[in-house]
Amino acid sequence: MENISDALLYERVRGKDKEALEELYDRYEKMLFSYLCKMTGDRDLAEEALQEVFVKVWRGVGSYDEGKGKFVAWLVTMSRNAAVDLIRKQKKPSVPLDEIAEVESTDSSVEETAEWQEKSEQIHQAVRHLSEEQQKMVHLFYFKGYTHETIAEKCGIPLGTVKSRIRLALKKLKTSLQMVQEGGVLDDKREL
Amino acid sequence: MTNVNCDQLIDYLNGTLNDEEQKQFEAHLAECPECREIVDATGELPYLADPVEPNAGMKSRILGTVFDEGEQPASLAEERAKRDSPSPPATMAKRGFRTSKWTPLVAAALLVSLLGNAYAFYELSDQPDAPTAPEVAFETVDLQASETFEGTGTAALVHEEGALNLLVQANQLEPTSGDQVYQVWLLKDGQPIPTGAFTPSQENEGAVFFSLDEDTEGWDTIAVTLEPNRGNETPQGEVVLSAAIDPEA
Numbered sequence: 001m002e003n004i005s006d007a008l009l010y011e012r013v014r015g016k017d018k019e020a021l022e023e024l025y026d027r028y029e030k031m032l033f034s035y036l037c038k039m040t041g042d043r044d045l046a047e048e049a050l051q052e053v054f055v056k057v058w059r060g061v062g063s064y065d066e067g068k069g070k071f072v073a074w075l076v077t078m079s080r081n082a083a084v085d086l087i088r089k090q091k092k093p094s095v096p097l098d099e100i101a102e103v104e105s106t107d108s109s110v111e112e113t114a115e116w117q118e119k120s121e122q123i124h125q126a127v128r129h130l131s132e133e134q135q136k137m138v139h140l141f142y143f144k145g146y147t148h149e150t151i152a153e154k155c156g157i158p159l160g161t162v163k164s165r166i167r168l169a170l171k172k173l174k175t176s177l178q179m180v181q182e183g184g185v186l187d188d189k190r191e192l
Numbered sequence: 193m194t195n196v197n198c199d200q201l202i203d204y205l206n207g208t209l210n211d212e213e214q215k216q217f218e219a220h221l222a223e224c225p226e227c228r229e230i231v232d233a234t235g236e237l238p239y240l241a242d243p244v245e246p247n248a249g250m251k252s253r254i255l256g257t258v259f260d261e262g263e264q265p266a267s268l269a270e271e272r273a274k275r276d277s278p279s280p281p282a283t284m285a286k287r288g289f290r291t292s293k294w295t296p297l298v299a300a301a302l303l304v305s306l307l308g309n310a311y312a313f314y315e316l317s318d319q320p321d322a323p324t325a326p327e328v329a330f331e332t333v334d335l336q337a338s339e340t341f342e343g344t345g346t347a348a349l350v351h352e353e354g355a356l357n358l359l360v361q362a363n364q365l366e367p368t369s370g371d372q373v374y375q376v377w378l379l380k381d382g383q384p385i386p387t388g389a390f391t392p393s394q395e396n397e398g399a400v401f402f403s404l405d406e407d408t409e410g411w412d413t414i415a416v417t418l419e420p421n422r423g424n425e426t427p428q429g430e431v432v433l434s435a436a437i438d439p440e441a
Contacts, residue, residue, distance in 0.1 A: 018259060018330060022330075025254070025255060029250075029251065030243060030246060031238045033246050033250075037241070038241035038242065044247075047247055047250055047253070051253070051258070054254055054255070057258075058259070065222075067221060067222030068228075069228045069231035069232045069235075072235040073231045075235075076234055076237060077205055077207070077231075081206070113243075119236065120239040120240070122239070123236045123240055124239075141202075142237050143241075147208070148202055148203075148208075163202040163203070167199075170201075170233060170234060173230075174230045174232070174233035178229075
C-alpha cells in the first residue's frame with residue numbers, strides 16, 4: 001500500500017475501499033492537521049475541519065482526478081475551504097498573522113521530522129523569493145482564513161486586483177519552488 | 193498563456209465558483225499546465241506551518257465518523273459528548289442504539305476507547321516518541337439475512353493492539369421464546385467458534401460485543417444463528433444472518 005500513488009488510492013476510495021482511505025489519511029494527517037491548527041489556532045476546530053475533508057473524500061463530494069493537479073494540492077484546497085467555513089460559522093478570530101514561523105523541533109520520528117524539515121525548508125526558501133506584498137497575500141489567503149473578498153475589504157483593494165495579486169504571488173511561488181526543488185534533493189514518492 | 197479561464201483560478205481555489213463555472217474551470221485546468229502547476233505549488237504551503245502532533249484518538253474519531261455513512265456528518269461536539277459520557281459495553285444493547293441506523297464504527301471506536309486499551313494511555317502519556325497513528329484496522333459488513341428471516345444486522349471488526357474486537361448489532365429481529373438466543377459465530381475454513389449471544393429487546397433489537405485476545409487472524413465468515421439455548425460450542429440452530437469478512441483485515 002505504501003508505494004501506491006495517491007491517485008490510485010483515491011480511485012480505490014471511490015470503490016469504497018476503507019484501507020485505501022486510511023492510507024491516504026495516514027499520509028496527510030499530520031500535514032493537514034498542522035496546517036489547520038495554524039489557520040484556526042484551535043486543535044478542536046482543526047480536527048473538525050479535517051473530519052469534514054475526509055468525509056467529503058469518502059463520499060465523493062467534488063471528485064478528484066489527475067487533471068486537477070496533485071492530489072495533495074486538492075486536499076489542501078478542501079482543507080483551507082473547510083477551515084474558512086468553520087471560522088466564519090464560529091465567528092472565531094483566526095490566529096494573529098505573524099511572520100513566517102520557523103520550524104520548531106517536535107516529538108516526531110526522525111524520518112518524519114527529516115521529511116518535514118526538507119519540505120519546510122523548500123517552501124520557506126520559495127516564499128522568501130516573493131515580495132513582501134506577495135507574501136502577505138499568500139498568508140492572508142492560506143493562513144489567516146480570509147476569502148479574497150475579505151482581503152479586498154480589509155486592505156481596501158478592488159477584488160479584481162486582489163485576485164490577480166494572489167494569482168501572481170502563487171505563480172511566483174510555483175516558479176521559485178521549482179527552482180528550489182531542482183537545486184535540492186527531490187524525494188516525493190507519493191506523486192510518482 | 194493567460195486567458196479568461198486562468199483568471200478564475202483564485203475563485204476556484206476559494207471555492208466560490210458555481211457548479212457550471214466549476215466544471216468549465218476544471219476542464220480548463222486539465223488543459224492548462226500553468227494553472228495546474230500553480231495549484232500543485234499550493235499543496236506545499238502546509239509546510240510553512242509548525243508541525244503539530246495530532247490530537248489523542250483523532251484518527252479513530254475521524255475514520256469512525258467518515259465510515260459511518262448512514263448519518264449526516266455528526267458534529268464533533270456530539271462525538272465528544274458521547275465519548276465523555278460512556279456507558280458500559282454490557283448495557284449497549286439497551287441504551288445505545290435505538291436509532292434506526294446504527295453507527296457501527298463510531299460505536300466501535302467508542303468501545304475501543306472505553307476498554308482502557310493500552311494505546312489511549314500511551315497517547316495520553318505524552319511520551320516524546322509516542323506513535324501518532326496506532327495500528328487500528330476497521331472493517332464493517334452488512335449481514336445478509338437468510339431467505340426466511342426478516343431481520344437485518346451489521347458487524348464491525350476492529351483489530352487493535354493484537355486483539356480482535358467484534359461488535360454485532362441487529363434490528364427487526366424475531367422474538368425468541370424459551371431459552372432461545374441469537375448466537376454470533378466467527379468461522380475460519382468452515383470451523384465456527386462462539387463469539388457472544390443476545391436476546392432481542394422489546395424493540396426487537398440486539399447487540400453484542402466480543403473481544404478475542406488470541407487467534408485473531410484469518411476469520412473469513414461471521415454468522416448469527418438462532419440457538420435453542422445458550423452456551424453451545426457448535427451451532428445447532430439455523431443461520432439467520434451471515435456475511436463474508438476479509439481474512440486479511
